[in-house]
Amino acid sequence: MTVDKSVFSPIRAWKYLIEKPVTIPKKLVFDTPREASDNYRGFHINDWTTCVGCGICAEICPTNAINMIEIDSLEQSTGNKPERPAIDYGRCSFCALCVDICTSDSLSMSKEYIHLSKDADTFYFLPESDGIHQIDFDKGYDRDEVSELLDLERYEIDETPIEGRNESFIEIIRGYSKEMAIAEASRCVECGVCTATCPANMNIPEYIRSVWTENLEEGVDYLYKTNPLSNVCGRVCTHTCETACVIGNRGTPVAIRWLKRYIVDNTPKEDFERVVLSNVSEKINGKVGIIGGGPAGLSCAYYLRTMGYEVDIYEERALLGGAVRYGVPEYRLPEESVKEDIEMIRKMCVNFITNTKVGRDISFEEIRNTHDAIFSGSGNWIPKKLKVINVDHKDIRFATKFLEESRDYSRDMGRMPEFEDDIIVIGGGDVSFDVARSLARLQKIKNGKINIKFIARKPIEFLAADQEEVVEGKEEGLELRLNRSPVEILVDENNKVYGVKVAKCTSKLSENGKAKTTCSEETEEIYAKEVFMSVGSDPDFEYFSKEMMENLEMDKNKIIVEENGQVKGYPWLFAGGDIVRGPDIITAVADGHKAAIGIDEYLYNREKI
């Protein structure tokens, strides 16, 4: 372009004198600050009522600008840590990755962008729902499904098809393939909220990471730090960890249980054994007797052996495992899995003394005299009964006995149990579904058809059983008769049971978050040739002497123990599992572990005296 040589060119510049200037006067900048865009990444807003303190915002932050601060006024609860993020705006790059990954949807950014101070320390804030200066700016940037940084949906696990599932006791879940397991493991954000909820405080994020990094041996090592029944728990644990998992806040929780199972199923046997057995210690001078070879007893034995104690387990039944081996049906927990876990404990040189009922085949005193300490984990084996008319009729069948027979049948150790072709199961909890679904399989195998009516007081959403049990039970052919409370077992003139009379009930959510059920006068008769009852069970403490029974502190039918499992008034006696609190395997495992540590402390201190 050439130079403008026109003599008028300077005049053209004059027009700019009357145009609006392109600059903004300083006064306006402060008096009427420009409003930021709707998407603006300004200072943070954090809603403390939804924030769960998982700390993932701090984890993703590329500038390490976020610190998790413990807040005294907040309480630790399931899936919630009493911590909240504080942000150092001297480091923050306003990238909003924290917002995109926030597991609870609590964190967003605002349109606020001014903070002036000469003091660098004032750039550190603990944002709340009204921002950092408490002046309620509008929301700016927020996550949407495109900017999402979590993987919210669970990767499908392989299962046997519904069709034909009820024709055998073959395990339903087949497990993750390597690819799927790694994908599922990659969803974990390692917050550790689950660990706090797990009764055994398992190293969950660590072992999930080992799946992701394909270092399964390390995974086994992590599992056995807190749980020697990982094969069992990888299949049938009640997985409260998954209820806590923060991914569940906006999606489906990480399949923690299935990943544990993946580690156990996919570590080569030699490696597995090497890792586990490397924990055994040389025998030391100390011998502990354990009553009951259920999860609590086995766990206690395992950890005592890692410390070097000699251990004898006295078990009434032919096989070890307790309710796990004589209760849980094989379609959930194959015999092979229990066997592997127990075999590992046997290889640690724990003495298994089976078919020996304490109080019948050997006295409690004898064990007491030949051991330095005793752990009792004898479980609950006496069936509870509902308070209904005719409940003591001899033909009523109970869960424990039946499941034992059924399990023996499915592992080829016994004949098929006897049962009718038209059955009522009374229950509502997981065990009652085990009973009903086992019966369904047996009926199908024997008669080719299923006829089971399942009676419970509550509607589906309030049943104590896992929703999965209900869904699968229905798929397998159970006929659910819910909202009905048994009042009488119907018995005919020939003293034969022919059904159950039930009252109709309604349930609704009460203020404390629990279901409140009320039953009317209106009744109904449901007919069947046989009635099974599965409403819980009680402990059998016959092996304790009369004197002990009088002295033991009890809460209803549970023994009261110290934090470490020590029984009050009997320093050499420890207890755990169902006889102390229950209700599941992992709690029993945790109790066994705690008691082992307690026993070690007790014996160590006693030596010193």
Add this chain to the structure above:
Amino acid sequence: MKEVKLFLGPQHPGMHGNYSVHMYVDGDIIKKAYPLPGMLHRGFEKLMERRLWMGNIALIPRICVVEPDINEMVYAMGIEKLGNIEVPERAHWIRMIILELARIAIHLMSFGGIGGPTGLYTASYWSIADRDLILDIFEKITGARVYHMYIVAGGVRKDLPEGIEEEIIGLLDYLEKRLPEYEELILKNPIIHARLKDNILLPEEVVWELGVTGIGMRSAVDKEYDIRKVKPYARYDQVEFDVPFGPYSDAYTRVSYKPIEIRQSIRIIRQSLEKMPKEGPVRVKISTGSALRWTVPAGMVYPVIESARGEYGYLMVSDGSEMPYRIAVRGASYPQGLLGVEKYLPGHRIDDASLWMDTMGVCAPEIDR
């Protein structure tokens, strides 16, 4: 002869970024020049090795403050190449809109920026104010004015906000009207002619010797060497645009290419808005799991794009983990900004040093990475 040592930068209105040149002058002729980088060295490349693939998005835009988006684009392209990731169609077009808006923004800034070294400050005020209008659009789309962190591996971070298309068109219309005024003010200005014409030459041999690309190269070697043409990325092969080139590169030619390129960018954006799918996905996830565990398959790639200063690329190496193993930045200003300053700034007059930096296209952090 008496030599005097003078500092150009790091605090100097004529300097581009926190960069400095130590000049030994005799009279007002520069005898020796030593570029001194390191003033804003943050170890970008090293830092990247310690950040998650996603986390780096907060860091890399800073490698060129005035044109940050190119970093996001090459980085995303590298990951996509390593991971064999198919970017959704709509995202390609959104990316082009962002990149061309960014090109206009930096061209405006440096076009008007010529006001600093020449005393024509009106040009700087205008261009900064007009660039702000582009930043307004960026703010609406990405949530930030300068560091957008918007182009991400697999697509873009969010879809366009509703109604932004009309605003962009309005802005383009305005800029088109405005450009003649800039030309009037700058390109026809006798001061500019006196200072820039036949000054600060960039001969073809120097282009080949140093590896200069971009406007410098195109204006010197008479070739249409623009990555968008010779190795098209995104959807540049589906839009029509021209690239100015010529055989004689003085400071004036190089400056005069900027409004031409701005017009071409406007053309590209208009076509993009027309041709892009009006809806559809804008992002695919690069890996399974949470962003904390996104991994990129092992390999080595060198994605390149055309920045306002020329060929801009990252040499990226992944070992398959959740962080890059190594990333090396090829900043487009490296050849002229570092080697060129030392070898070819001497011989010029002191007051041309700033002009040299501006018209050769230097963005300091690109060198200081």
